[in-house]
Amino acid sequence: MAGAYLSRVAEPASVPLWMFVQRHGYLTAAAAIRAGDVPAEVASCTEARRTAADPEADLAAAQRNGIRLLTPADEDWPHFAFAALQATARRRVAQWQAGVRARPERGELIPPLALWVRGAGELSAVGFRSVAVVGSRAATAYGEHIASEFSYGLAQRGVVVVSGGAYGIDAAAHRGALAAGGCSVLVSAGGLDRPYPSGHRHLYDRTAEQGLLVSERPPGSAPHRQRFLSRNRLIAALGAATLVVEAAHRSGALNSAGYARDLGRPVLAVPGPVTSAMSAGCHRLIQRDEEPARLVTSVAEVLAYCGSAEVEMDAGGPAAGRPPAAGGPAAASGPAAWQHAYDSLDVVARSVLDGFPGRRRSVTEAELSRLSGQPISQVIAALPVLQGLGLITAAREGYRLASVAS
Known part of the structure; x- marks a missing residue:
């Protein structure tokens, strides 16, 4: 209930609200906001909706539409994909506390407080093997x-395709992945019961059948408009790399590419005709003096940046959207791979x-919190990341x- 309330009471990616919730927890923060007993900066972003927000109505509407609510305490929360968001949030909090309060035009690069999800x-x-595919709405053939x-080629090889469900490049990306029988993730800027654009209702339904809708x-x-800009950070965070297929000079896809770069994720760009205004943004990304995008011209080149290993097919299609097998890449590949995984943390x-x-020896989350000196919430968030990288394994008594293979 608290997660539903917090997702309604303020616009996405509010630094003071995120800080307040991290400090006090969901239940206490939600109660304090509803009572109006919060610092001025939190009141500023929540006052307009603090009494009108109705989490019971939102949860009822979600149930009617097959939508579920996730918070970081849920097993299906994408801790691995959002690890970089957590890191950028900590840096942003330090800036905020130092007095840097101006909100970037494109939005703050911090994790969401809750996610509404529909799909199988x-x-x-x-985030383990995924690519965010973005580009212009006014795409060329x-x-x-x-x-x-x-x-299509990425999905055939078990890579999850993440995009925003818009006309043009987004729609082509989703349809290509779905045609391959793969998993696609559509991240919407509005409520999942209101497909946008409305002409993509069928695309939303197909994506939910084979993958996920997220908002x-x-x-x-x-x-x-601002929700689209905030949404783009989730698209970038859910992709192990971001592929810009076609973008004009001021395309929103460049916003996603900027988020990916700030998260430390590879930005890939497809070149186009030099006479095409729709490829001007891609060419600009490739020509950057600092951190230029990687020019890619094939599926194989994209795979080099998001995990090139082939994934087995099963009766349900590619094993996309599933975590690595128990043991993970670091454990299976020896000390060098283990060190590489450790260095990525x-x-x-x-x-x-x-x-x-x-x-x-196995340890519980509570014991590990004491041994590491980290809050239990941070331990719970880190464990799926460590397990996915093959650095730890689940045991009956904990973890x-x-x-490590020799």
């Missing part, structure tokens, strides 16, 4: 062909891993360090 896929597994063909906004919410995840007493 597993959101917790997204060339752009739609490339987006469809690349997404930060509760049912009934309209897709306002943020400071908190490393601290949690360092808290493990040894490979012969233990994974055995």
Whole structure:
């Protein structure tokens, strides 16, 4: 109930609200906001809706439409995909506390407080082998062909295709992945009961059957401009890499690419005809002096940035949207791979891993919190990341360090 209330009471990606919830927890924060007993900066972003927000109505509407609510305490929360968001949020909080309060025009790069989800896929597994495919709504036939063909080839190889459900490149990407029988994730800027554009209702339904619909906004919410900009950070975070297929100079796809770059994720771009205004944004990304996008011209080149290993097919199609097998890549590949995985962790995840007493002993979340010195909420968030990388394994008594192949 608290998660539903918090997702309604303020617009997405509010730094003061996110800080307040992290400090006090969901239940206490929600109660304080409803009572109006909050700091001025929190009141500023919640006052307009604090008494009008109706989480019971939102949850009832969600149930009618087959939508479920997720918070970081749920098993299906994408902790692995959002680990980079957690890291950027900590840096933003430090800036905020130092007095840097101006909100960037494109929005804040912080995790969502809750997500509304519809579909058969597993959101917790997204981010292991996934690509965000973005581009212009006013796409050319060339752009739609490339987006469809690349997404089809990626989905065939078990890669989850993430996009925003808009006309043009987004729609071509979703349809390509679905045609391959793969998993696609559609991240909407509005409520999942209000497909946008309305002409994509069938695409929403097909995506829910094979993958997932995701939104930060509760049912009934309209897709306002700022919500599109905030939505783009989720698309970038859910992709292990972001592929820009076609984009004009001021395309919203460049916003997604900027988020991906800030998250430390690879940005890939498909070149187009030099005479095409719809490829000007891609060419600009490739020509950047600092952190230029990687030029890609084939599915194989994209795979090099999001995991090139083939994934087995089963009766349900590609095993997309599922986490790596038990043991994980680090445990299976030896000390060098283990060190590479360790080096990829943020400071908190490393601290949690360092808290493990040894490979012969299992520990619970509470014990690991004490050993690592990290809050229990941070331990719970870090464990799926460590398990997905093969650094730890689940045991009957809790978790233990994974055995490393020699």
